[in-house]
Amino acid sequence: MQIGEVAARTELSLRTIRHYEETGLVAPSARSRGGFRLYTETDVARLMVIRRMKPLGFTLDQMRDLLDATDRLDADTPLRADEREALLERVRTYQREAAAQVEKLRVQLSRAEDFEGTLRARLERDAHTDRA
Amino acid sequence: MQIGEVAARTELSLRTIRHYEETGLVAPSARSRGGFRLYTETDVARLMVIRRMKPLGFTLDQMRDLLDATDRLDADTPLRADEREALLERVRTYQREAAAQVEKLRVQLSRAEDFEGTLRARLERDAHTDRA
DNA sequence: CTCTACCCTAACGTTAGGGTAGAGTTGTTG
DNA sequence: CAACAACTCTACCCTAACGTTAGGGTAGAG
Structure with a gap:
């Protein structure tokens, strides 16, 4: 297509x-x-x-690197044990980073909710604080 | 400081x-x-x-604009009713956008969690699939 | 003074695309 | 087969929000 x-x-x-x-x-x-x-x-x-x-905030280079690793792990051509281990370690590193990023996103989300709430509260206050 | x-x-x-x-x-x-x-x-x-x-994804220009609006609403100098209304409308617009962005963040978070889970599951699978 | 830890401006570099121009390609009509 | 709309191509310039040097000045303790 x-x-x-x-x-x-x-x-x-x-x-x-x-x-x-x-x-x-x-x-x-x-x-x-x-x-x-x-x-x-x-x-x-x-x-x-x-x-x-994408939401994990990896750069395109990192994504390429990770995809490359999983592709080679999934390939039919067998790998030497140490090659395989090196690839797995790479994937593990990304997995750890992903977990960290998930945490960051949680923080961001709560900050965002917080700010949105503040803004809304402020508007409600202003709505009946007719000081004009 | x-x-x-x-x-x-x-x-x-x-x-x-x-x-x-x-x-x-x-x-x-x-x-x-x-x-x-x-x-x-x-x-x-x-x-x-x-x-x-920041997590709300506003541009710096938008933030300046919003801060400017709230600053003027909070200022001691009284505003004409229509000025005040215009400022409030600006704030409302940003509040709506903020709410939308919070939704987006939720989606992102769940995608990120999803991906992290996939990656972890894959590593666990690989761990005991000794085909080397 | 002088040393160290900070701080300054200026300016180019980076990332992840957006937008546009000008030209070629496909598949469908008459 | 020509004409045409809809799609796609490469090439290039543009943007936001900083990062990163480079080269120098400042604050204040000793």
Whole structure:
């Protein structure tokens, strides 16, 4: 399928999808004779994974690194034990960072709720404090 | 107090505090003869407000605009009724946007938790899937 | 003085895309 | 087959919110 449909399904912009390709995150599986990007379901799934990762605040480079690690762990080609261990350690590092980021998001959310509440309270106060 | 202590207390970086000044968000109440920025408790409080606003994803321009509105509502100088109403409407708009943003944050948080869980589950699986 | 810990400005770098221009491609009509 | 709408391409410039040097000045203790 072409980029437009992918964009619709992933809710990512065309620009974003192309940008992900530029930085090596997700390349279309093929191109049409005319040069149009052609994506498979697998490509779309990968974009979905990235979309789920986005709120974790990883940079695109980190995401590429992580995806690369899991791809190689999932590949059919067997790995040497130490290679495998190194990849797992990389994934573990990201998992720890992800957990930390989840905590940060909780803090952010509560700050945001707090601020929104303050703002609303203030408006209610102002509503019947007619000092004009 | 000087910028370093302000940074420590607000958990904002020196660069960030200076940047806020550059864009007209919070200016230090004074400067030392040598040119050091000198902040009062009030300045720090304002920075704290901004820090609470940050997770809401407002731009610095919007924050300046909102702070400006609340400042003028809180000022001692009385306002014409229509001016006051205009300011309140501005604040209301931001409050609505804040509420929307809180919703977004909730979605992000749940996506992040989801992803972190996936990653952890995967690591547990890998841990005893010794195919090396 | 002089030393150390701070602080200053100026200016370019980075990240994750947004937007636009100008040109080519696809698939559908008449 | 030509014409056409809808879509896509590359290339390039733009933005926000800081980070990061570089090169220097300041506060105050000893």
